[in-house]
Amino acid sequence: NAGVTQTPKFQVLKTGQSMTLQCAQDMNHNSMYWYRQDPGMGLRLIYYSASEGTTDKGEVPNGYNVSRLNKREFSLRLESAAPSQTSVYFCASRQGVGGNTIYFGEGSWLTVV
Amino acid sequence: DQQVKQNSPSLSVQEGRISILNCDYTNSMFDYFLWYKKYPAEGPTFLISISSIKDKNEDGRFTVFLNKSAKHLSLHIVPSQPGDSAVYFCAASIGAGSYQLTFGKGTKLSVIP
Numbered sequence: 001n002a003g004v005t006q007t008p009k010f011q012v013l014k015t016g017q018s019m020t021l022q023c024a025q026d027m028n029h030n031s032m033y034w035y036r037q038d039p040g041m042g043l044r045l046i047y048y049s050a051s052e053g054t055t056d057k058g059e060v061p062n063g064y065n066v067s068r069l070n071k072r073e074f075s076l077r078l079e080s081a082a083p084s085q086t087s088v089y090f091c092a093s094r095q096g097v098g099g100n101t102i103y104f105g106e107g108s109w110l111t112v113v
Numbered sequence: 114d115q116q117v118k119q120n121s122p123s124l125s126v127q128e129g130r131i132s133i134l135n136c137d138y139t140n141s142m143f144d145y146f147l148w149y150k151k152y153p154a155e156g157p158t159f160l161i162s163i164s165s166i167k168d169k170n171e172d173g174r175f176t177v178f179l180n181k182s183a184k185h186l187s188l189h190i191v192p193s194q195p196g197d198s199a200v201y202f203c204a205a206s207i208g209a210g211s212y213q214l215t216f217g218k219g220t221k222l223s224v225i226p
Contacts, residue, residue: 004156031212042117042202042216043157050212058213090156101147102214104156 003027004105006091012111013081021076021108023091032074033058033092033102034066043090049074081112116140117205119217127225132190134220136203139184143205147214148177148188151200160201161188164209193224 004025013019025032030051035043035058045058049068063085065077074093078085091105118137126132136146144165149157163170163177163186170177176189190197203217 033212040122040218042119042204042218043214044216045213048212056212092156101159101162104149104158106156107154 004091004093004103006105006108010109017081018079021089024073025093029093029095031094034076035090036087038087083112086112117203117215117217119203119220121220123221125223126193129192132193132222134188134201136186136217138205142207145206145209146186147204149202195224195226198222198224
């Protein structure tokens with residue numbers, strides 16, 4: 001049972017480069033999320049998708065774009081990476097109505113130099 | 114402005130004793146609270162939750178207490194085990210079905226054998 005799968009696990013980017021973090025869940029969940037975690041900080045919501053076909057900004061959306069490709073997949077794109085985007089990124093999913101628990105992937109470590 | 118605060122960055126407890134992790138919140142609209150546990154290089158995993166209509170919820174060795182008037186909740190782990198060593202995040206939302214969770218910065222628990 002894979003749950004929430006993120007790729008890549010590690011990535012080093014140069015300032016100004018672009019990249020996409022991929023996420024897929026196999027739990028047939030309606031809602032999906034992207035969080036970032038910085039040292040000494042809690043998890044902060046970047047974007048979420050309440051259901052297939054919808055996306056909404058979270059607490060820290062600047063510098064990011066997302067795509068809910070289908071019910072399973074939710075990608076996060078950095079168009080022009082900045083050192084401030086060095087962080088650990090977590091994808092998550094939740095069943096939606098009637099399901100309160102958010103399930104997280106293992107994280108993607110991104111360094112922008 | 115931090116709406117969910119975990120003021121103790123770390124806590125050390127002897128194996129077999131009680132661990133008490135604390136969390137304070139400022140937003141009186143929060144009415145659903147969760148605790149997540151996170152091991153290094155893994156995503157957070159759901160531990161236990163509580164709705165504001167309750168003041169206590171228990172699941173095995175884990176109990177969460179909610180004091181609404183003080184805007185305070187705590188997680189009790191009894192007895193503590195070395196495998197409980199992890200970072201614990203408190204999270205809050207407005208409504209159990211809310212798409213947005215607000216996380217605290219986490220408390221690193223070390224259980225000493």
